[in-house]
Amino acid sequence: MLKTFSIGGVHPQENKLSAHQSIIKAAIPPQVAILLSQHIGAPAKPLVAKGDTVKVGMKIAELGGFVSAAIHSSVSGKVLKIDNVIDASGYPKPAIIINVEGDEWEETIDRSDTLVKECKFSSEEIIKKLTDCGIVGMGGACFPTQVKLCPPPAFKAQCVIINGVECEPYLTADHQLMLEHAEEIMVGVSILMKAAKVNKAFIAIENNKPDAIELLKKTASSYPGIEVVPLKMKYPQGGEKQLIDAVTDRQVASGALPISVGVIVQNVGTTFAVYQAIQKNKPLFERVITITGNSLAKPSNLLARIGTPLRQLVDACGGLPDDTGKVISGGPMMGKALINLDVPMTKGSSGLLIMNEEEAKRGEIHPCIRCAKCVDACSMGLEPYLLAQLAAHGEFERMEKERIMDCIECGCCQFTCPSNRPILDYCRLGKNKVGAMIRARKAKK
Amino acid sequence: MENKLFVSLSPHVHSEDTVKRNMHGVLIALIPAFFVSLVVFGIGALIVMVTSVVSCLFFEWAIGKYIMKSKTTTIGDCSAIITGVLLAFNLPSNLPIWIIILGALFAIGVAKMPFGGLGCNPVNPALAGRVFLLISFPVQMTSWPVVGQITSYADATTAATPLAIMKGVINGTSGVSLNQLPSAWNLFIGTNAGSIGEISAAALLLGLIFMLWKKIITWHIPVSILATVFVFTGIMHLVNPVEYARPLIQLLSGGLMLGAIFMATDYVTSPMNKKGMLIYGFFIGVLTVVIRLFGSYPEGMSFAILIMNCFTPLINIYCKPKRFGEVAKKK
Amino acid sequence: MNLILIAVISLGAIALISALILFLASKKFAVFEDPRITEVAKVLPQANCGGCGYPGCSGFANACVKAGSLQGKYCTVGGQPVMTKVASILGLEVEEAEPTVAVVRCNGTCEHRPLVSRNDGTRSCAITSLLYGGETGCSYGCLGGGDCVNACQFDAIHMNPVTGLPEVDEDKCTSCGACVKACPRNIIEVRPKGKKSRRVYVSCVNKDRGPIAKKACEVSCIGCGKCVKVCPFGAITLENNLAYIDPNVCKSCRKCVDVCPQHAIVELNFPPHKPKIAVVEEVDSTKTIETPKAVEAVAVSVDSPKENNN
Structure with missing residues (x-):
């Protein structure tokens, strides 16, 4: 009997159209708009000004508070201006707009594909490095990772749960990432375990991804303390509290943090970013995003730079269909509807879902029949x-x-x-x- | 220029479940019982059914249009049809047409529409209509035709129902004894006098299975009612087997099955969470048996459900679903 | 006969005993209340709108009697006459207060503000403002959900189906402020009614920079500052790309109206405009017809987060 969370839940149609589409590198756009507030907490403070030259991976904004995250340039070029752009929330928010020139990376970044298994840093050093690299939770909520890893002194972490559930319909970015970068994710998990000072980690995957479960189980055998937990499909299994309930049978009390039951939850995307930040010195400036939709010509998983206008990503997947009625950043259950495709991609953009007019319109509202x-x-x-x-x-x-x-x-x-x-x-x-x-x-x- | 996009808060997908789908499901679940009634009561059942459904629809439409002056009509949601069918199921097959129309008027015009129509009625409209008729026309409402008179309607000869026999025994009427009761099998398939829809437990259970399969209702209400009645009447039977009938006979006779499966489970008037549903079902069972064994009416189901309908808001306030994280499963 | 007698006696006895209990209870638990509170409450309009800032009319009466002065207390519904009565009951001085009215500071009609998206969510301004900036390019302006209409107890504000903006019925408006609180964008402001209901105000709350505001709406304030320069009384301030006319300083000379390139400054209930005569006395002496029903057709697009968070 597979585990799942205990209360409620629904079974939306999966519609994983882009499953098993290998990750493709998206083209670098001519201009990017990097939002200063891509995470929960205080917006970052810009470190660059109009006219400055930036390189890929250069820190362009620093932490604006305790709960905040640094932001790095995803391209090389010149800062055009710092101005308001409309983001996924539908309101104008400040962003650094950069005109792209070439693709010149910071020299400190290791661009090779070789797997670096050995982690020579201490727990504190890892956390500091994650802060520097602007790592945030990449499941959508974008909670700064370093804050999660430093619980209040009253609590002690007992285990790390890696969220590979991807319970949202349509989205496949995490699934594909697990298939293509299993080893890197395992190293990432080990680093997170070291940072959180625990020796147990669970990787939770829903059973609609049997290939990922099998692959990660095989890979995990050579890493001590990591266990892959297959879960029964049910939405919203990827919710932090639901996931903890499903994996450990513990329920986080109302208003409490997951750490109160000794658990730290991290997304697989984050884990991969952690690996890159610690072992390859690469800050978080690109991520895998699923571009999908029933009417879209080529639903795909793209590796794209933060700040890329979503329109360009859609164009790479066959262009916006004529009958488009709604564009959603994220999955269909919790994603945000966008007013246009000029919204830039952020660290939390896990997917972009195109719906046609018919799918998009809400149904007619009837009186409540108290069906419970x-x-x-x-x-x-x-x-x-x-x-x-x-x-x-x-x-x-x-x-x-x-x-x-x-x-x-x-x-x-x-x-x-x-x-x-x-x-x-x-x-x-x-x-x-x-x-x-x-x-x-x-x-x- | 691309279309102006729709913008709304999440979720952006829907389960495709609709009110209509649920109502249709209930109607489909009612088909076996209706079929049995056609076989058993023939033309009488058909006349009562058609009159009841048509007048319920008419009153819902007319009240909505001419009295409440609403621009849209609500008859499309099928709830009035269900009210009509359930009302007919609770009536004897030889009831005069004008009484049926009065019942429909009460059900729709008093119990449903004044409160705001579908979703707002405090008690089950069909039951309210039935009880109104039972109190106003006790003679017509309690003379059930003998089964098998397929072609007769108003002129059908009548017979005593199993419940009337049981009541007679309890009241000490001379010449009746529990031995006159039909066998459990006869009650199960439905060859006894009674209201149109209540005679065949088998057909009603078929409907229950269908509704459970389609996830239209959950098991809590019907099972808790039936279990309570079974246990309660079982105890009474053990105490005095001469006066009180066997629990199985009690379960299969009268409107108990119909009430437990179709009337008590009405969405609008039943509690909103599992714990509440169990409490609600338990008290319906208790009240039904109390009325059957100690009250003056032979059948207590309708009254029991109506009474508990009135307590539903209180049950909803008292019972809350189990909140996430309230009781840590393991510390 | 006996039966009737017993009934009469027993019921009579019960009645007597109950009366005694009630009498004693009323003596024992009597609460002293200043009789003037009831008197004051009687002259109040009993609309219980809360416009005075107190919970209902009795709350206001209580406060008036206890405070011992009418400083800062004003019944917006009853206005000056009621306050005079209250003052005479309490023997206090009444404060002269200018009548006020709710003003919708957005003029982003369907024509002025092109739609850029279609809102498919619940038609409620409070919910729409959680969702996004609105169907138009202006993320400060009226959302058209009608929360203000629902909030009004006096039937004084209505949506105009043509413009999609709320309109205040000046005769009915008591300036209780319910709509001001209901508006998630802080578009509605309670402003002095002005002489003969003549008012000048900036009908926009957009704080975007000029080009963005201009693109979003034809009649937006672009923060150019022309009105600030032309105002002889210093009544206009410019903050966050948005001009604001202080009604207490403004003399209704209407110079700013002429100078505004976006026509974002609105004048109400003035006689037909003669651009060259801009002196107040001149205007007053013309004695034109009183506008029978001063209906204000103004919708505004503004948002001031500070006020929002109350």
Whole structure:
């Protein structure tokens, strides 16, 4: 019996169109826009100014706070300006715009493909290096990795879980990365274990990727302490709390961090980036992104530079189809709909999904028939129908009691609702308002 | 220039599940029972069924259009059809047409539409209609025709139902004893007097299996009701086997199966989480047996469900689903 | 006969005992309340809108009586007449307050602001603002979801289906501020009504730099500063590429209206415009017809995060 998380969950159609498409290097764009806020936390502070010359891998922005990440140039060329561009959030955000000239890399970066197994750094050195290289969680949330690896002193990590679940439909970037870079990922896991000072790591993979499970199991045999855990398919298995529940049978309490049960979760993409940062001196300036969609000519997995306009990546996959109705950055369950394709790629761009007009339009909304399917589907054990009702009526105090802040916005409730109700829209509104209320209360004290 | 893109919050995909799909599922699950009723009661069942469904649809449409003045009609969602079918299932096959129409008017016009239509009604409309008729027209509502009179409608001869026999025994009426009860097998396949839809437990169970398979309902409500009734009547039977019938006979007779499978599981009026569903089912079972054995009516299912419908909001407040992380499974 | 007697006696006894209990309870648990609170509450409009900043009319009455001064207390619904009555009950001085009205500071109609995307989410400004900057290129302007309309208790604000912007019905608006709080973009502002309801204000809240703002909307404030220069009273300030007219300083000379290249500054309820006569007295003496129903058709696109986070 395969493991999975215990509460709720849904089974969306997989639609992994780009599965087993090997990773292709995307062309370097003529201009990139590198956002200063690609991670959770304070935006980075730019280190360059208009007219400066930059090289690939050069640090162009430093940490803006404790929870923040450094940003590196993904191209070589001249800084055109620092200006606002519209990002995936739909609002203008500051970005460094660079005109590309050639492709000149920093000399410190090891560009060879040779596998470096031996890690000669200490735990502190690794963490410092990750900070310097601007490594963030690449599953989508973009939480700075060094912060995750330095838990508050009250907690002690017992194991690392590597998230290779990729439970979002359509996305295949992590899957392909595991297939092509199994050894590097294993070294990355060992480095993370060393940094977190633990000797146990689990690599969690859903059983819809049997080839990846098999390959990693084989590779893992020569690395001590690493165990591959196949999991039963269910969305949202890639959610941090759900994954910990599935792998270790421990549930993170409401409001607590995963470290409270002694677990640090890292994405496989992050693990690969960690390997490159520590062993190859290569900061995070490119990543694998899945470009996919039913109407797209060539769904592919591309290795692209951060800051590349998404339009160029779509063009590399056969161009934007005429009947496009929606473009989503990320997967269909949690991704963000974009207003156009000029949005630049960020460290958290795991995929780009093109939907045609028909797929894109939301269905007609009917009255709630109280079927309780949302309650069954909620992976956090909440009552989405009630939360949505309360939010629509502005009863935010009661929402707080009903634990709206536990909501992970996985979308299972809205996915499953036979009446097509925008449950999550209202839950988000409530979460936003209740969050503001809690912050205001804290500020008063 | 490319199209202007749609923008909305996630999720961007949907399970393709719809209200209609669920309603159609329920209707399909009702087909076996309807088929049995056609075989057993013939033209009478057909007349009652058609009258009930047509008048429910008509009242929903007319009330929506002329009284509530809403621009769109809601008859398309099939919920009025289900109300009509379930109402008919709860009526004897020789009921005069005008009484059926009154029942439909009460179901739709009093129990459903004034509260805002589908999704807002506090009690099951079909049951409300049935109980209204039962109280207003007790004679017509409790004279069930003898089975097998395929071609007769109003002029059919009537017979006592198993529940009436049981009640007679409890009340000490002379000339009745539990020996007159039909066998469990006869009750199971449905060859006894009763309301249109309730006679064949086999057909209703077939519907239950279909709905469980299609994930339209979960097992919690029907199983908890049936189990409670079985255990409770079992105890009573052990205490006094002369007065109280065997639990299996109790399970298979009257509207218990119909109620447990189709009426109590109505989405709108049943609790929203598993724990609540079990509590709800348990109390329906208890109330049904209490009314059957100690009340003045031979059948208590409708009343039990209506009473528990009224308690559903309280159950929803009391029972919360198990929150993630509330009880750490292992420390 | 006996039966009736027993019934009368027993019920009478129960009634007597209950009455006694009630009487004693009312004496024992009596709470003293200043009788003036009820009196004040009586003259208040009982709209319970919260525009005064207190929870409902009785809360306001309570506050008025307890505070001992009417400083800073104003019933927006009743206005000056009600405040005079309150003052006379309490024997206090009433503060002269200028009547105010809600003003929608966005003029980004469908014509002025081309759509760049289609919002397929729930039609609510609060939810849309979580999602993105809006259907148009302006991420400050009116989202057209009608949250302000839903918030209004007085039926004083409505969406104009042609422009897609909310319009304030001046006669009904009590300037309670409910719409101001409801708007996630802080587009609506409560401003002094002005003499004869004549007002001049910047009908835009876009803080983008000029070219971006101009591209997004034909009538956006581009922060050029011409109005600041032309204003003889120093009433206009320019901050974050956005001009703001301080209503307390503005003398309604309307020089800024003429000079604005984007027509982002709006004048309301003035008689037909004669560009050369810009003196206030001149305008007043013309004594033109009072606009019967001053309907304000202005929608604004602005966002001030500071105010947002209250």
